[in-house]
Amino acid sequence: MTSRRLDRVRDAVEAASAREGFTLDRGQRDVLERLLQVAAGLPGLGARRRPAPRPAPRPTSGPASHVASHAPSRPAPRGLYVWGPAGRGKSWLAGELFTAVSRELAPGATKRVHVYDLFRELHAAIHARRVASRGGARAAVGQHGPTRGWRTRALAPEPDSPDARPEPRPDTPPSAVDAAIDDLLRGTTLLYLDELHLHDSGDATLLTRLLRRTFEAGVVVLATSNYAPDTLLPNPLWHHLAEPGIALLREHLDVVELAGPTDYRSLGGRGRPGFAAGAWLAPGTTAQLAARGLRAPGPGEATRLRSGPRTFAVSAAREGHDAGPAELWVTFEDLATRATSTLEYLDWAARFPRWVVTGVPLLTEVDREAQQRFVAVVDVLCDADVELVVTSPHDRATFLAARTDRPDAFRTASRLQLLDAPVAARRS
Known part of the structure; x- marks a missing residue:
């Protein structure tokens, strides 16, 4: 991203804080600089624009098979994982930068999704593909109980969780999850995961699949959370299910804490x-x-x-x-x-x-x-x-x-x- 474009992004964030009636504190300014570093490395800007990497085509018939890896045409810049206490301005800062960057990129190149919408969208898409492959309807994913995604006690992974079993059921194509993720990512350069948290074992395995597919496609990830990566899915009985996803986050994203005493x-x-x-x-x-x-x-x-x-x-x-x-x-x-x-x-x-x-x-x-x-x-x-x-x-x-x-x-x-x-x- 050119310095002029970066200046426009920075100016947009600072103008937004002025409209809100506050000045960025030192911790917020430090995080803004890290966010601007991510923005500076995004492909698809100015004269050097390259199309965002797209997933490889999937077979439309024949026996189920794993989707071929789709490596990006060049290494993607590192993303950023911003975490810290509630009310420090993590989502606000990342959201304002995301909005400003979106104006500089091609339409559709950026995608912001809250954790609730993320899992709802993926579960629905996976369910639709599985129903289509079976040629019939069954109960919708996500209707298992009163607090899907908010369990208050440890439960075993459910059959609809993508990695809940070591081997897929014969009537469930293993490509259903990857196909749904590819649809979510198609055309995306920057994926912003807002308010990332995990309390559900099935969502933890789905997040790992999403992250793996995302980084294979060369998509840059920006995430905000109240939790440090290692504390996602804190239930000790099921934390191990989140560890592969945590490893991916640490491999591809820089982790920065936005601490401070003020809840804005x-x-x-x-x-x-x-x-x-x-x-x-x-x-x-x-x-x-x-x-x-x-x-x-x-x-x-x-x-x-x-x-x-x-x-x-x-x-x-x-x-x-x-x-x-x-x-x-x-x-x-x-x-x-x-x-x-x-x-x-x-x-x-x-x-x-x-x-x-x-x-x-x-x-x-x-x-x-x-x-x-x-x-x-x-x-x-x-x-x-x-x-x-x-x-x-x-x-x-x-x-x-x-x-x-x-x-x-x-x-x-x-x-x-x-x-x-x-x-x-x-x-x-």
Whole structure:
């Protein structure tokens, strides 16, 4: 990348921080320099542009066979793995640089995917290919239980996990996983894996397959995470399944920590739209809702919301209109204590740009599955930039003080600080 292009990328990131109302601290500037080094080595820019390497053609018939290796035409520059505490600005920095770099590359040469969307997309594509190869339908991948990808105890790898068995089943072509990955990578020069974390053994083996295929294709990887690479899939019973992927990350990516004492989300949403436009309302009175232009649903608005083959009870599913966006109203009980999953949250986040979750208790008052579902809800909505309004009998400070040891709950606590938390008027 030419110095002029790099200057444009740097200027775009710094202009974005100015719009947000803050100045990059020393740690963030150091990480920005490392990100710019990655950008400087990307192929396909300026007069020396080369097409992004494409996977080798796959056989369309005949017996199942492994896909041939597709080495890049020249060594790919090293990528970057940025990790550190929640709220330090990892995803923000990488996201702004990714946006600026995308403007300098050919359309479609960059791809950003959040960990939830990554595994959902790959599982769905693998399932579709396996169904097609068998000539019939079966239960969709990802419908195994209430918390796919958020298990709270160690389970054996499932049959649909790509490396769960030493030998593939005769009716499952071993190329199905690689074919789905190749489709994801096709035409890509830079792949950004946002909020990378692993708590599922099947996803760990799938990540290894993805990384191997990605690096064989010469695609540069940028990743952000709250976890150092060696701490991915922390469950000691299954950590060994993540070790091959961790080795690939360390082989092809430089690892840098963005540490520091400041959680920038604790400064609030600074008037931003989307997730940060939401609020934590305690206790969630009619007056508090009305002050935000919200009206609690009447009994006649209760309905069942379809997602895939299943339906779920919600308080209201309002269509958008000139006065406001489409709204999903759902109780904590219906959202987190029922058998919902990230599949539903991703689906509903795409359909409803505003969610109101009512009656949120302290997480220490509910079981571990409900805790983990709420963690997943906040993660999905924040990544999708969906406005979240919470009503709770507890103020936000009390809620955050009642800590839970669920995986990634620390990130939930950070993200909830983006919400406005007005103090309720004292009752006389």
